[in-house]
Structures are given as C-alpha cells and as structure tokens.
Amino acid sequence: MTAVTTPVGSARRGVLGDVTARSMLRRGAIGGLTVVFIAAIGMFETFDARKVIDPIVSLGYASIVWVPIMFGYLVSKRQELEGIEAPPPGASNVVSGGAVGAIVGFIVGLFLLIADAVHLRDIFLNISPEMRETLGFGQEPLMGAMLLVLAGAALGALGGTLHLLPERLRGPLRSALVALVLFNFAELVIGNILRELGAGAVDRLIYRPSRGLSMPAAAIVAVGAFLAKILMSGRVRAARDKVVGQSESAKRRTALIGGVLLVAIGALMPSLFGTYLNEILSNVGLFILLGLGLNVVVGYAGLLDLGYVAFFAVGAYTTAVVTSPLSPSFSPELAFFEALPWVLGMAAVAGLVIGTPVIRMRGDYLAIVTLGFGEIARIALQSDWLANLFGAAQGIIRISPLGPGQGAGIRVSYGYVLAAVGIVLLVIGFLRWRDSQRDVAPLDGVPSYTARSSLLLMGAGALAAVLGMLFPTFLTWTINGIDPPAMFRIVLVFAVLAGFVTWRLQESRVGRAWVAVREDEQIAQAMGINIVTTKLLAFVIGAMLASFGGALFAVKLGTIFPHSFQIIQSIIILVIVIVGGMGSLRGVAIGAVVLIGVLGGPTQPGLLREFAEFKLLLYGVILIWMMLQRPEGLWPSARRARELHAEETLQDVWLKDVDGEAEEVKP
C-alpha cells in the first residue's frame, strides 16, 4: 500500500481521497483486534446459537460483522465543519473502506492461523475448534483466512459505500436496521404478548424456534420500517417541534399525561406477559426504586455514594428479622406492612449513622469512605459476632410467610390502604382549613380554599380512616413472593410513590438547596443553607427509598444472605443513574429498563439471555461509550444537559442575545 499523505483540504486527491494510510491502518487494527477479542472471549460462539434472521444471519456473525462495516464507514467520515464545503463522496470512500475491512479480515485471519498453529486454549478457553471452524467459514485455516480478508474487504467497502447514499435513503436504511435489532431484542416480549392474546400462530410465523426472525418477517419488518421512515419523518419532526415549542405549563401537562399513561401501561403489562418476563419486569421495577433513591443522593445533592447497597441491606435484613419466625433471636413475626415502619426507622438511623461522619468529606473522599461503609455492612452481616441477630452466612429464611407452611408474601388489606388515604386527605384538609382561617391577600397562581370545602375534605378523610380501621380486611390482595406479576405490581406501586416523593421534593426549597450544595457547597452555606442538614436529608431519603427496595427484595426471595449485598449492586445502581441521566427521574426509569431489562441485573436475567455471561463487559462498554458520546445520560434533565453541553448553550444564548439586544433597542 502506498502511503498517500495528502493533507486535509489539499486539492490533490488520489484514489484514497484525503484518507491517510495511517488512519486506515489504525482503524483496521482496532477493528481487527475488536473482532479477535469478541471471538476469544467466547461471545462469538455463544451468540452463534441464536439467529437474528433465520437461517442466514446468526447473532454470532452479527456480533462481528458490524465491525468492518462501521470502521469502513468511519475511516472516510469527515468532521462536518460549518462553512467548509465537504468534498463530494466518491470512489475513495469505497476503496478506503474496503482497505480497512481487508485489514480487519487480515488480522482475524492471522488470529485463525496462529490459533491453528499454537495451542492457545490453555489460556483462552473459548478458542475452541468449533469456534475456529465457524469463524473460518468451515474451511481449512489458510483458506478461511483468505476468505476472511475478502469478506472483510467487501464489508468494509459496503461501509464506505454508505457515504455515497443520499441522506434521504440513509435515514430509512438506518431505521430498517434499528427495527430489525429491536424486533430481535423484543422477541420474548412480542412472542409472549402474541401467545397471551391467543395468536401463537402469528408468533410462530414471525419467530423461528431458534428465536431469530423468519425470512419473510425480517423482510416485512425491514421494508416496513424503511417505508415508515420515508413517509413519517416529516410528521414526527412536526410533532416533536410542537411539544418542544410548548409553554412550561403545557409541557408539564404533557409530561404528566405521559407519566400516567406509562404507569397505566405498566399496570396492565403483567397480564400480557408470562412468568419470565414478569420476573424481568419486577427486577426492573426494583432497580427503578433503588435508582430513584440513589438519584436523590448523587443526582440532586451530588454526594457520590458507592456504599448504597448498605441501605438496601438494612431494608432487607430489617424486614427479615421482624417478619421471619426463624430469625435467630429477635422475632416479633410481623406482617410485611407492620414491618415497614421498622424498615423506615432503621433506614433513617442507618442514613444518619453512616451519613454523619462522612458528610464533611467531598468528592473522591466521600466515594471511598462510603465504599468502605458498604463493605462494612456486608461483612458485619456475615460475621459470627452478629450471628445471633442476622444468622451470619446462613442468612435468614422464611421471610414474611403468608401463613404456616406457606411461602413469602405480602398481604395488602385495602381497609388499611383506605385508612392511609383518609389520613392523607385529613391532613390536606386540615392544612387548607388552616390556610382559609388566615387573613392573607390572595396570590397569583395560589388557589384559596373556603373553610367549608376544607372541612368537608377533612370529614371525608376522617370517615375513610375510621371505616378503613373498622373493616381492615373487607378486601385483601395476597401477593405471593414467587408470583412475578403480583410482585411487579406492588413494586410498581412503590416505585411510583418514590418517583412522586422525589419529584415533589426536587421542586421545593429542599430540592433547590440540594442543587445549590451540589453546585458549590461553600457558597450554598454562605447563602444561608445549612449544608449538614441538607446533605443528611438527602442521605436519609436515599436510604429510606433503598430500604423499601430491600424490603421488597427480601419478600421476593423469601430468604436473604449477606452474599446478596455485594459491592457490585452499588455499582450497578450507580450505572443505572449515570446511563439514564443523573438528576432525572425519567432517566432513571430508562436506565433501569435498558440495563436491567435488556441486559439483566447483577444476578438477575434480562431479555437477552445470551448476554448473561458478558453482562458486566457490556455494562462497561455502555458506560464508556456513554461517557464519551453522551455524558449527560440517555434522557437527562435540562440542567444536566446544559451543564455538559456548555458550548452549545453559550452559542444558543449568544444568538438569542443578539435578538434580545435588538428588541431592547427598539423602544
């Protein structure tokens, strides 16, 4: 290969355009090593069993084919600079892409030959003869290597060719690809819904037994998405602009309606799903709950807490101790809801105990100390010293039994629910009544209540409370811990409550104080904010939400061991918050759905069962990619997005200022 070192922007353009040999070599090498890595860790072979499009594309091939295509595409991709005309794409894109692809193929072929000559399997268990055969297209190693170079070149050239396509084709092509991927990921979901609706035949038409799309289904999905994109793109943009252009209050209403709709769908979902999917859903719900709590601590108050699992453990163990008849020494054998005040109380105490000493530290120091506390919690639970309270390594079994000889569960008495609602109404009514008695001028945007309506509300609340207390069990709902749909529903209730609480707090003076402390602790204090109580409050609320999660977790499993509260739990919850978007409620929900739902939790399965072994690897890849490409998270809060895109914000503001200045001058 001749080194063509034409500088960017120069008029001289050979067959490679302005792509240098160096950049081709670099991308080719990175691509080749990526493929070798995917093959050597066994991903390729494990995924090969699952088809994407039956029978032509397996997930194994899909997991490596993207590499030459992407690198072939990237090598001749130019950074778009405003005001500089990019040279029109041409043959150089295809040639350079092909060259990169060939390098990728060459490296993989080399790997194949080396693996054939040297016995690598002692170190890399996954370089099996079968894998090598699949990778080499079932040919002899040398032949396979040569085929790999050719295939790589073809795929790389394909990637380069993408530049030649006009944007109006590239967009639809992208959506066709995305649709194929989504349909594959959602195989369980779609199949499940179809079967539950009694349309199993349709399911069998779409998905083959290998769990891949059938050829006709794949064609329909791809063409459908392609056409939909062409036909709908204008309308989607118009709808989005309409939402973005709304006033603040209208936006808020849209968000509220969206939230209610989502919860309603969430409540309906379990009936459409089978056991496995409901298991995934309840895990997602649990991690949303935990993520919301950590979001208060990390996202709002900016306290990097790496020992969050300790509070989760406090919730789980408190529930276990007070509900299990077999808890070693202290065993009041309470029901789940009777245990909740204990759980809350213990969590608050734990939040204060851990929070008080660490609250004076900042940033990295805080992270390290909380990391230590997280481990201390687990080791204390495991220790023989506390064995007669927590059962050490044996853990605690028979948590919250529904009855003698029955498994773990929760019994919801609607009477008490009614009573709780009544008490809330009573309090609201009282506050309104007190306000109506006050002699103050009405303010804009503040409703004023009459004493009469407030007293009526109080009366209704009192009535509900009394009735609920008198007939606590007029209606009950028994949730068995091993019944995923029911567990999901109760987890959803708690998650919605947690979301509500954090949202309301965030929009109050406490929430503002948290943000101020996160921004600049010293100045927040100088502006009259008591930073110790503000930070402790964040810690305690985070701890309480985590403890709810722990309580539900304990009931779900019926048995808990110290082993369930590893440091990795803290990390995963943190990753959910970061990937979703720190300080954003919807972000936490999205993060949990994507990570826990699709990939699976630390010990929980996800939609893509094939990924189980490589879960942590993928977590890492996602995290790194996010930090590079989208540090604000998948669905960030406006503040966070602004913060991490300061330059763009400044530019927008500058443009606006030019208009603003013009307006100011006019009168």
Place this chain on the structure above:
Amino acid sequence: MTAAILDVRALTKRFGGLNALSGVDLTVNSGEIVSVIGPNGAGKTTFFNIISGMFHPDQGEILFRGDDIAGMTPDQVTKLGVARTFQNVRLFPNMTVLENVMVAQHCRTRQGMLSALLRSPGFLREEAEIEDRAREVLSFFGTRLAGYRHDQPAFVLSYANRRRLEIARAMATQPELLLLDEPTAGMNPRETRELTELIGELRDERGFTIVVIEHDMRVVRDVSDRVAVLDHGIKIAEGSYDEVSSDDGVIEAYLGRPAATGEAAS
C-alpha cells in the same frame, strides 16, 4: 453608639506566621456605606471572610446588632442578616438566574418536606412569594437581568451580569448588612458608573447598610460615608474620603515612602 449595626473589636487572624489581621476595629452604623480599601494582600477579603463566618477569628469580637457572631457558621451569620458577594464571582453556574435568587431565600422560608409533598396551600403560597421576591430583586437591575434572562443558566451571563446577579442573590437573603467584595472589578467605565449609583440606591431605597471593598477610587469617593484603610492586617486610617486620601500613612502604604524628604506628597 446606639445605631452601630456592626462592631468589630480587636479582630486578629493568623495564617501560620502571617498576621492577616491584627487587632482591627471597625464600627459600622446603621444606614452607612463604609468602604474598606488597602493594597493587595492587606487583609480586606479575610476581614469579610471572618465576618461572614467562613473563617473563625483567632481573637476579637464581632458584634452584629449586639450579638457576637464570631465562630458562627456562614449559614447562621446569613440568617442573622449579613449577606456578601465574592471577589471572584461565585454563582451556582448551572442554576438559572431566577433559581440562583430563589435559592438564596432558603433561610427566610420554612415550609418543610411534608407540605412540599402535599403541596399544601402554605407551601404554594411560599413558593409563589419566593418567585415574586426573586423577580422583584432582579428588577432592581432594570433591563440588565430581565425577561428571558431569568431562565438562562448563570454560566452564560456576561461578567458584569454575573456581578449583578451576585448582588441580587445577596439581596434575596434579606440582610441588613451587605458586604460587597470588589463589586466593580472587571466592569467597563459605563458599567462601573451605573453600579456606583446602584450602590447608593441599595442604601437609600432598600435600606441596607453596606460595607464595600473597592479598588476603584472614584467609586470609593462617590459611595462612601466613611473609609477604612487596611495595610498588612492593620487599620492605618479611618475617616471621610478626603481625610483618608490626604493621610500620609495611606499614601505611603499605596505609593511607598518618598525618596528624600518626608513631604513629597499632597
């Protein structure tokens, strides 16, 4: 001395071997504007840091309306009615202009978490009041921080606007005593003139007592009732601008000792 709002007595602060302040006395009467001037490193900002509770003094008393506030934390001092701005503007950069001013009212508001959760009438009223007061405070700066600027993050503001927002934020804590640390630093002459007038208005219309650290002598002349001069942590002069500006010790501190005779100046 019935009207003394701030009475600092024999304030001393050492950083290692450096005497940042040694035995500084200063009395500020209610409704006064007092300037604190002095060469770089004279201890002016340390003086502010101690009054506002960010540092604790080694010796001395700080009486604010008769209460000794030495040793209190900054939030307690702010709650009692002392607010300050910072030499190197320190806003909450990612909060909007309005939020910056709203959050400063934290210590003047009291609605708790329960009423926030239930959106009680008291909570809603207080939130509305906080926002109204924030807008009112920002309107003090005329069109500078008006309209669409309310919803901009603080980090996009121009330098002069950041200074204004800092003053607005300090005003929002509803203080009696306002400590302004070089409010006109980095402003152009027109902006400086504008702010000089505003400092006067802060006292005349809003009723704040003001202590201001300033390097621009025209500003000092135009705003101050009294001027105190610090040098190497010692108060070397105090009096009206004219008295202080003709004081030999002050001139020496700023310009150095005359070469031959002691009578070169004035």
